[in-house]
């Protein structure tokens with residue numbers, strides 16, 4: 108195809124849902140895509156609508172590239188960030204540079220707007236991000252711990268605080284534990300973001316407040332072929348309460364055991380200030396061939412190309 112018919116849309120009114128869903132079912136048949144999830148993902152984030160790019164051929168969409176809108180905390184600033192997700196080309200039209208051209212246009216828009224680009228691609232699309240000038244920040248910092256029931260002791264009571272289940276929709280919108288974590292870089296996990304993120308349709312999450320607004324945890328129990336897995340989607344404490352990290356992890360271990368999980372997984376970078384506590388708890392870094400990529404103009408890259416300063420967690424990925 109010489110001159111592909113490239114479109115960009117940002118509003119739900121223009122969203123060609125049926126055609127996009129048809130392409131998604133062809134390209135990713137293992138994922139149960141539906142309009143409710145896409146609406147939540149592209150148009151309901153608290154920070155703005157996604158930039159959606161696609162190529163049409165004979166009235167069918169044959170290639171698609173989504174840039175979901177977030178904000179990333181960079182020190183004391185909040186910078187608009189676009190997360191590249193759901194990139195795909197119909198099997199009959201692959202190898203023609205469609206992903207490449209959509210990715211190039213999407214990145215040019217980020218550079219022009221002074222935004223941050225971030226993505227956790229799979230190995231099918233990773234090379235395209237590299238070719239388009241995205242920078243490898245670090246490996247996806249996957250950690251896991253296998254559970255042996257006798258190891259888990261509940262020490263939280265000894266620490267003088269309790270961990271209580273909380274209805275995330277009732278978190279007050281202004282006061283936020285996240286603001287006092289003092290992490291230099293990370294998706295801005297204010298309460299509006301958390302309420303949006305953990306209202307993903309058809310998913311069940313459990314949320315907890317540590318002590319008296321000291322910290323916050325969200326987990327998801329996932330049924331895999333090998334048994335139940337507990338994913339730690341969020342785990343953060345106010346910086347001055349870091350001493351409670353180990354006890355909060357013990358709470359997560361107990362919860363996983365009570366739910367009959369055989370494994371706990373989390374994301375946490377090797378230089379994170381919780382790394383020792385996560386390691387002592389048994390959440391060890393795993394080898395992975397998947398990477399986190401970033402992009403942006405030179406000034407922005409200078410500030411964000413510091414893997415050790417990032418707070419990532421599994422909730423940053425749309426998979427969990």
Ligand SMILES: CC(C)(COP(=O)(O)OP(=O)(O)OC[C@H]1O[C@@H](n2cnc3c(N)ncnc32)[C@H](O)[C@@H]1OP(=O)(O)O)[C@@H](O)C(=O)NCCC(=O)NCCS
Pocket residue numbers: 134135170192193194195196197200201202203204205206207208228229231232234235238
């Ligand atoms: C991954 C996927 C999106 C690629 O789409 P595509 O439109 O065929 O991608 P492109 O044509 O731009 O690139 C494909 C190949 O063509 C070649 N190519 C195309 N344009 C090129 C360019 N401008 N320069 C260099 N090589 C190019 C490359 O060899 C490239 O292969 P590589 O990336 O493995 O090195 C498609 O295979 C797909 O939909 N897969 C299933 C869904 C999926 O896994 N999506 C990614 C995760 S969400």
